[in-house]
Amino acid sequence: MADSSDRPSDDELVEACNHADADAATRAFEALYRRHRNYVLRVAMRYVRDAEIAADVLQQTFTYLLELFPPTGKGFQLTARMTTYLYPVAKNFAISAARKHRRFPISDDVVLDDLPGAPPARSEVESDDLDRALARLGADRREILTLRFVDDLSLEEIAQALEIPLGTVKSRLHLAIKALREDPKIKDLFDQ
Amino acid sequence: MNEADQENDLPRRIAERLAARENAVTVVTPHVDAVIKRSAAEHFAGRASPARVAAEPRRIRRAVPRRWAVGAAAAAVLITLLVIRPAGELGRAPVLTDDFDGSGRVDILDAFAMARTRAADPAQIDQADIDALAARIVSVQAGTRTL
Numbered sequence: 219m220a221d222s223s224d225r226p227s228d229d230e231l232v233e234a235c236n237h238a239d240a241d242a243a244t245r246a247f248e249a250l251y252r253r254h255r256n257y258v259l260r261v262a263m264r265y266v267r268d269a270e271i272a273a274d275v276l277q278q279t280f281t282y283l284l285e286l287f288p289p290t291g292k293g294f295q296l297t298a299r300m301t302t303y304l305y306p307v308a309k310n311f312a313i314s315a316a317r318k319h320r321r322f323p324i325s326d327d328v329v330l331d332d333l334p335g336a337p338p339a340r341s342e343v344e345s346d347d348l349d350r351a352l353a354r355l356g357a358d359r360r361e362i363l364t365l366r367f368v369d370d371l372s373l374e375e376i377a378q379a380l381e382i383p384l385g386t387v388k389s390r391l392h393l394a395i396k397a398l399r400e401d402p403k404i405k406d407l408f409d410q
Numbered sequence: 411m412n413e414a415d416q417e418n419d420l421p422r423r424i425a426e427r428l429a430a431r432e433n434a435v436t437v438v439t440p441h442v443d444a445v446i447k448r449s450a451a452e453h454f455a456g457r458a459s460p461a462r463v464a465a466e467p468r469r470i471r472r473a474v475p476r477r478w479a480v481g482a483a484a485a486a487v488l489i490t491l492l493v494i495r496p497a498g499e500l501g502r503a504p505v506l507t508d509d510f511d512g513s514g515r516v517d518i519l520d521a522f523a524m525a526r527t528r529a530a531d532p533a534q535i536d537q538a539d540i541d542a543l544a545a546r547i548v549s550v551q552a553g554t555r556t557l
Contacts, residue, residue: 248450348423368433
């Protein structure tokens, strides 16, 4: 959790939010916000696919976090990476927002090239095959893959973020990769 | 990497495609930044700051006589009626979310103000936010829309 640079770690910032005077606590919270706002936005966008709604989710997530600190809250102890705590909060607000705006989380049959952020295809056929294989995985398994290989969370952190047993995380991860490995259109990627 | 790890590893090509799909690029608006900053300041305002604690005994020692306090209160009410009330009407004007310099209008000076703030403290503002604001201003001005 500690930073390699001389800037304060998330632990130190959370500690300041818990106990420091008003000015220092405000500065610490702003630093936490600046450090993690893009991550929260990305998580929100995975569910709402709308920048304006994602911005609302960002605001709700950090307002929720703020309320955990005194004087309204009892304080907050950081025992894992900050993203592990932010993920479920952002996800829940995003799902609520998606329902409210009738922008449901992406379904498995959506053509992924229509989504924002997709890079130019290296090989059209291969990219399409890859997108279809990812879509066929289902939301739960794809979420595990995303947390592990995009957000770089450990298995323990994923279990904490999703509030599910570690064994379930391992099982979903294994089945997700197995499904991709057995997909005839993309299995060659595993041999490269 | 042992065999079990290899079994649970993902080829880079698939991981990149997954990241492209799940990491949609978006930009935090200065408005959200300002809301969070204000909320944090309000939330923590109840806590004692060293400066405020140090100042407290002096305020007690310099207790104002009651007669002067009544006069000051009356003056405050008068000022509120004469000065602050008209200003309150301005406060009901629509909030310009990109009005970084608080001038009441959104123009390229807001982007310059953001850039100056970033030059003084790069941690305060992302360059992407400045670029996004500048792009919005240019596109609005190109459309000859007046804010």
